[in-house]
């Protein structure tokens with residue numbers, strides 16, 4: 001606990017879902033935090049101690065980097081953990097989808113992750129320590145109906161994470177992918193096609209009408225991070241037992 005206060009954690013997409021729970025859990029263990037998302041008031045409403053909140057769109061490299069550097073100066077610490085968690089899921093068939101929707105998914109889910117990695121990796125290598133956890137999905141290994149572009153972005157997150165981990169594998173910097181299955185968050189709310197939303201909810205019925213409690217995913221993130229620095233969990237998949 002005493003050491004935790006010297007480890008700065010940056011979490012993107014911290015205004016709801018997994019990111020919110022990760023923030024609350026890490027904060028309860030005494031870590032200083034930088035929380036990033038577009039809904040600033042929501043993050044402020046958590047009222048977490050030793051926490052900076054910045055309204056940042058992860059697609060905007062300059063704004064993302066500025067917030068990280070500000071937090072590092074504010075706390076007098078370099079980033080020890082970055083969780084690239086921000087993401088959007090707009091399910092549809094490619095033939096029916098508005099190209100603006102797939103652009104948003106590629107921008108947030110892929111470019112946002114790349115931006116985060118680039119912003120922290122050099123200092124981590126210079127310090128020869130640090131951890132990046134990229135949130136992908138079971139849909140980053142397996143295809144599902146109406147998921148063509150979303151799966152494309154999450155397969156990309158797996159590939160980018162593995163590629164970066166290989167690049168830095170001579171160092172003590174860890175790069176991990178955490179891949180959840182269906183969990184109860186706001187994620188489905190990004191999908192605009194009503195019949196696909198209904199279909200997704202019917203699919204959830206096959207898992208007993210409810211998907212996973214998102215707290216389990218936050219717990220996995222903490223587990224990956226708190227392994228000894230010389231141990232890297234390269235990939236952790238977690239899903240409801242009844243999910244296909």
Ligand code: NDP
Pocket residue numbers: 012013014015016017018019036037038039040056057058059085086087088089108135136137138179180181182183184185186187188
């Ligand atoms: P939520 O919709 O609850 O959270 C998504 C978060 O991303 C929000 O905090 C949102 O904040 C943030 N966000 C979206 N766009 C941007 C942006 N451009 N810049 C900064 N932040 C952004 O869903 P989850 O918690 O479920 O999603 C978190 C991650 O988990 C995502 O990467 C998702 O793909 C992944 N995932 C989720 C699963 C699930 O079943 N829930 C399963 C597998 C993976 P704001 O709107 O305030 O910017």
